[in-house]
Amino acid sequence: MEALKEPGQGISARFSNLKGLTIPVAPHKGCGSSGGSGKSSCGSSAGSGDLPSEIWEKVKNHPCYSEEAHHHYARMHVAVAPACNIQCNYCNRKYDCANESRPGVVSERLTPEQAAKKVLAVASEIPQMTVLGIAGPGDPLANPDKTFQTFDLVFKAAPDIKLCLSTNGLALPDHVERIKDFKVDHVTITINMIDPEVGARIYPWVFFRHKRYTGKDAAKLLSERQLQGLEMLTQAGILCKVNSVMIPGINDDHLVEVNKAVKSRGAFLHNIMPLISAPEHGTVFGLSGQRGPSAQELKALQDKCEGEMNMMRHCRQCRADAVGLLGEDRGAEFTTERIESMEVEYDAAKRRAYRDSVEIEREARKAARERELLTLAGENSGRKILVAVATKGGGKVNEHFGHAKEFQIYELSVAGSKFVGHRRVDLYCQGGYGEEDALAGVIRAINDCVAVFVAKIGGCPKEELRKAGIEPVDQYAYGYIETATISYFRSYLQRLKNGELVDVERGDAMIRQGAFIELGEPAGQAA
Amino acid sequence: MPYKIVASQCTGCSACEPECPNKAISEKDGIFLIDPKKCTECIGFFDEPQCVAVCPVDHTCIVDKSLPRYQR
Numbered sequence: 001m002e003a004l005k006e007p008g009q010g011i012s013a014r015f016s017n018l019k020g021l022t023i024p025v026a027p028h029k030g031c032g033s034s035g036g037s038g039k040s041s042c043g044s045s046a047g048s049g050d051l052p053s054e055i056w057e058k059v060k061n062h063p064c065y066s067e068e069a070h071h072h073y074a075r076m077h078v079a080v081a082p083a084c085n086i087q088c089n090y091c092n093r094k095y096d097c098a099n100e101s102r103p104g105v106v107s108e109r110l111t112p113e114q115a116a117k118k119v120l121a122v123a124s125e126i127p128q129m130t131v132l133g134i135a136g137p138g139d140p141l142a143n144p145d146k147t148f149q150t151f152d153l154v155f156k157a158a159p160d161i162k163l164c165l166s167t168n169g170l171a172l173p174d175h176v177e178r179i180k181d182f183k184v185d186h187v188t189i190t191i192n193m194i195d196p197e198v199g200a201r202i203y204p205w206v207f208f209r210h211k212r213y214t215g216k217d218a219a220k221l222l223s224e225r226q227l228q229g230l231e232m233l234t235q236a237g238i239l240c241k242v243n244s245v246m247i248p249g250i251n252d253d254h255l256v257e258v259n260k261a262v263k264s265r266g267a268f269l270h271n272i273m274p275l276i277s278a279p280e281h282g283t284v285f286g287l288s289g290q291r292g293p294s295a296q297e298l299k300a301l302q303d304k305c306e307g308e309m310n311m312m313r314h315c316r317q318c319r320a321d322a323v324g325l326l327g328e329d330r331g332a333e334f335t336t337e338r339i340e341s342m343e344v345e346y347d348a349a350k351r352r353a354y355r356d357s358v359e360i361e362r363e364a365r366k367a368a369r370e371r372e373l374l375t376l377a378g379e380n381s382g383r384k385i386l387v388a389v390a391t392k393g394g395g396k397v398n399e400h401f402g403h404a405k406e407f408q409i410y411e412l413s414v415a416g417s418k419f420v421g422h423r424r425v426d427l428y429c430q431g432g433y434g435e436e437d438a439l440a441g442v443i444r445a446i447n448d449c450v451a452v453f454v455a456k457i458g459g460c461p462k463e464e465l466r467k468a469g470i471e472p473v474d475q476y477a478y479g480y481i482e483t484a485t486i487s488y489f490r491s492y493l494q495r496l497k498n499g500e501l502v503d504v505e506r507g508d509a510m511i512r513q514g515a516f517i518e519l520g521e522p523a524g525q526a527a
Numbered sequence: 528m529p530y531k532i533v534a535s536q537c538t539g540c541s542a543c544e545p546e547c548p549n550k551a552i553s554e555k556d557g558i559f560l561i562d563p564k565k566c567t568e569c570i571g572f573f574d575e576p577q578c579v580a581v582c583p584v585d586h587t588c589i590v591d592k593s594l595p596r597y598q599r
Binding site (some may be wrong): 081083084085087093094109138142143207210211212 | 536538539541542546557573575577584585
């Protein structure tokens with residue numbers, strides 16, 4: 001039978017096999033580390049053909065709202081909003097944890113003026129940058145003056161940049177008018193529950209109108225405000241994405257209901273993200289041993305919700321000061337010190353010219369995919385396989401195996417090649433030599449894949465991958481991902497028919513704990 | 528007894544500053560402090576001291592027992 005038959009079954013059994021194989025997490029940096037903060041944010045796999053044209057116009061250059069766009073366009077966050085009005089059990093404000101960062105000490109908090117200058121500086125150097133998001137490190141709407149002042153400055157200086165914000169929703173209904181006034185294009189609301197019983201296990205308290213609420217009262221208030229805010233925004237024609245953190249045993253089953261509730265209120269996209277939780281993050285969940293989901297558990301839930309609405313699967317749970325393409329972080333290049341000393345020249349025409357060239361590339365990619373798809377016509381198979389791809393953007397197989405910081409996962413079937421997620425890994429190749437542990441980590445991260453597509457790969461990792469049952473594929477180097485994967489799938493089916501291949505049960509895969517953090521050096525390795 | 532902020536605990540998030548009805552909270556070197564002369568423990572304004580209610584880190588905004596209680 002198919003390698004991925006009944007993906008939802010046997011997860012717990014397979015997951016338990018992964019115990020002891022836990023991927024080491026980079027040591028907790030405490031308060032002294034550099035870098036910023038982070039919050040999850042960010043698309044849909046839908047392309048131009050699947051969406052009403054006015055919506056496609058809004059999302060086509062937005063890396064977080066469009067999976068297709070995320071290969072070509074970049075976003076940045078500015079950390080202007082350190083205060084928060086709720087407490088989440090997956091967040092610890094005291095320490096620089098995985099997807100949050102201690103404001104003030106650890107992250108570089110920016111004033112709106114500093115933030116605006118940073119936006120212009122980045123936009124001048126990274127012409128793919130189309131979107132400015134404010135995502136914290138606290139809640140942007142708990143810091144409304146800083147948030148809207150930043151939008152105001154950026155809108156005046158660079159009106160071509162799209163503005164977005166990400167919020168927990170508690171203060172949202174009070175700010176919808178301002179969000180409209182500032183022409184904010186997209187809003188992300190983190191909604192983890194609609195049932196206060198569930199909410200009470202996620203949120204210890206919320207602070208609202210001069211009062212701290214706890215328990216179910218807090219969760220009920222938060223949920224009502226979130227859903228009210230979502231309705232108000234969608235009625236105002238503002239595109240809304242909903243983020244949910246999948247917390248096994250607490251809200252995993254419940255998220256199907258959340259999905260229905262937010263869809264009925266007009267949410268455009270639902271992004272179900274894995275809980276990031278390790279004891280060293282010092283969060284309530286980290287300390288209580290609450291685990292995050294495995295890759296298969298996450299995918300099974302996303303698949304379950306997909307019939308209902310668009311699901312985002314390319315979210316990198318990026319930091320509140322992230323800069324660049326999703327999956328890369330060039331934040332370290334734009335320190336406050338450097339920005340302050342820069343003469344920024346914002347050339348909108350140059351940016352437009354660059355975007356035009358990207359559009360030509362996107363069209364070529366789309367046309368190549370459609371031509372390749374035709375070659376699958378007439379194939380009749382219910383088989384689905386997963387493959388991993390090493391890429392550094394542009395929708396191409398263009399990364400060396402040893403340089404990949406993440407692998408993009410595609411599900412292949414006779415319907416074509418579908419993006420279903422990504423897996424972060426520790427660098428296999430550090431300064432030219434392979435690390436045994438890192439290779440084992442990569443294999444654990446893509447254990448559910450039949451093949452891995454790379455631009456280049458050394459003989460030794462090739463052999464190890466083969467032993468693990470993952471076929472290294474380098475013949476499509478620098479080609480488009482979709483054409484490469486479809487072509488591979490065709491030959492895969494052929495080899496099965498010829499009896500050259502046998503299907504084996506694929507393993508589950510680990511989701512690497514810890515947000516995407518780059519520290520300038522090719523670091524992030526556990527000491 | 529007015530409230531004080533334990534400096535080593537303060538994350539500098541600024542959530543407390545706008546909530547204080549007495550404008551007793553200000554920032555210094557990235558962390559926040561309370562002017563004891565201005566703090567009224569929120570008496571007459573709110574049921575609970577706002578800095579305590581909004582602070583994300585427990586035991587950071589605490590009563591300063593070395594100072595006398597606020598007198599109306």
